[in-house]
Amino acid sequence: MTRCLLAVGANRGDRAANLCTALQSISTLTNVQLLARSAWHETTPVGGPAGQERFLNGAILLNTGLTPQELATALQRIEQQLGRDRQVRWDARTIDIDILLFGDAIIDDADLQIPHPRMSFRQFVLAPAAEIAGEMLHPASGWTIASLWNHWQTAPRDVVIVAQDSRLAEWLANELSRELCPPPSNLVDSKAIKLISCETNSPQPSLTIALRHPGQFRGPVANITSTDRAVILQEALAAVRAAWPD
Numbered sequence: 001m002t003r004c005l006l007a008v009g010a011n012r013g014d015r016a017a018n019l020c021t022a023l024q025s026i027s028t029l030t031n032v033q034l035l036a037r038s039a040w041h042e043t044t045p046v047g048g049p050a051g052q053e054r055f056l057n058g059a060i061l062l063n064t065g066l067t068p069q070e071l072a073t074a075l076q077r078i079e080q081q082l083g084r085d086r087q088v089r090w091d092a093r094t095i096d097i098d099i100l101l102f103g104d105a106i107i108d109d110a111d112l113q114i115p116h117p118r119m120s121f122r123q124f125v126l127a128p129a130a131e132i133a134g135e136m137l138h139p140a141s142g143w144t145i146a147s148l149w150n151h152w153q154t155a156p157r158d159v160v161i162v163a164q165d166s167r168l169a170e171w172l173a174n175e176l177s178r179e180l181c182p183p184p185s186n187l188v189d190s191k192a193i194k195l196i197s198c199e200t201n202s203p204q205p206s207l208t209i210a211l212r213h214p215g216q217f218r219g220p221v222a223n224i225t226s227t228d229r230a231v232i233l234q235e236a237l238a239a240v241r242a243a244w245p246d
Contacts, residue, residue, distance in 0.1 A: 001033065001063040004071065005101040005133050005145075007116070007125050008058050012092045015056040016040060018082055022095050023060060025078045031065035038128035044245055045092075046124070047238025052092045059100070059128035068102045072112050075099070100129065104139045115140050120220040121207055122242040123152050141219065148220065155206035157244055158194040161236075163211035168232075172211065175233050180240060193240060207243050209236050 006026070010018040019040060027034040038059040045052040064071055075097045082095040100116045107114040115138050119125045126149040129136075134146030141148070159176075163169040173195045180193045208221045211232065222239035224232050 001031075001065050002103040002105075003035075003101075003136070004062050004064050004099065004103070005129060005136055006060040006062070006075070007096075007098045007100050007119070007129070008060060009055050009096040009124075010094060011045060011053045011055040012094045013083075015053075018095050019056055019058060022078055022082060022097060025081070026060060026062070026075070026097075029064075029066075029071075029074050032071075033063040035061040035063060036132040037061070038131040041124065041128050043124040046122075046242045046245065047234065049092075055124065057124045057128055059125075059132055061132045068099065068105060068107055068114055069112060071102070072099060100125065101133075101136055101138065104137065106139050117223065118239070118242070120148055121152070121222060121239055123149075123245055124242065126152065141221075143219075151206070151220070152243060156194070158205045159207045159209060159240060160205035161195065161209045161211065162213050162215065162217070164213055165211075168211055171229070172209070172232060172236055176236060176240065179233075179237055193244070207239065209239060 008019055008022055023037060026032060040056045040058045043055045043057050045055060066074065079095050079097055084093055084095050098116050099114055100119050102114050105114050116125070120138060120141055120143070126145065129145050130149035134144060134149070136145050137143070138145065138148060143151070161169045161172050176195055205219070208217045208219065210217060210221055210223050212225055212227070220243070222236065224235045226232055226235065
């Protein structure tokens with residue numbers, strides 16, 4: 001049996017009922033043993049269409065004898081049974097079930113990525129996960145869930161943008177500045193975002209946004225592979241707002 005950590009969320013319909021139904025369905029899967037679930041956390045939607053209701057998010061810890069692919073398929077069936085619609089990315093949903101960690105596995109397939117590629121910088125994922133699985137290791141970063149969660153409670157709000165094309169990094173820094181940074185003030189703002197366009201040998205930032213860059217980076221990293229600048233900006237904004245939702 002392998003220890004596995006899931007993230008669940010809902011912001012359409014009866015959110016709590018949908019989460020409880022999903023939890024019950026997961027607990028009845030063959031070769032799955034439910035170990036714990038977090039409290040439900042209410043959070044603001046990040047990255048999707050405007051006008052959505054707030055989410056309830058949580059985490060589920062289980063042991064399973066299924067393979068990662070078998071578990072992913074079973075979870076997708078539960079999503080479909082609960083009316084999940086995947087036509088618009090990051091749109092409102094009756095249920096969302098993601099595999100965050102599957103033991104110490106690292107999988108990078110077209111249809112399955114473990115650890116979840118955005119979990120290391122999403123506070124709405126890490127807060128419930130830390131309640132029930134703080135000791136679990138994020139194998140790609142080498143940090144535990146508890147360490148990642150503590151990082152986002154204490155880290156300065158600095159973001160390094162890395163790209164092989166320096167002009168692309170500078171463009172994104174300028175675009176994010178317009179969206180995120182307040183006008184200059186004589187007062188020190190502890191919630192201000194510091195954006196840096198830099199090379200890979202810069203000191204470790206709180207968050208790295210890597211644009212189609214093959215390098216290995218320390219700490220939480222948002223890897224963006226799209227060549228579409230609108231998508232790049234959307235994903236970068238979502239990463240920063242998920243890291244610092246207030």
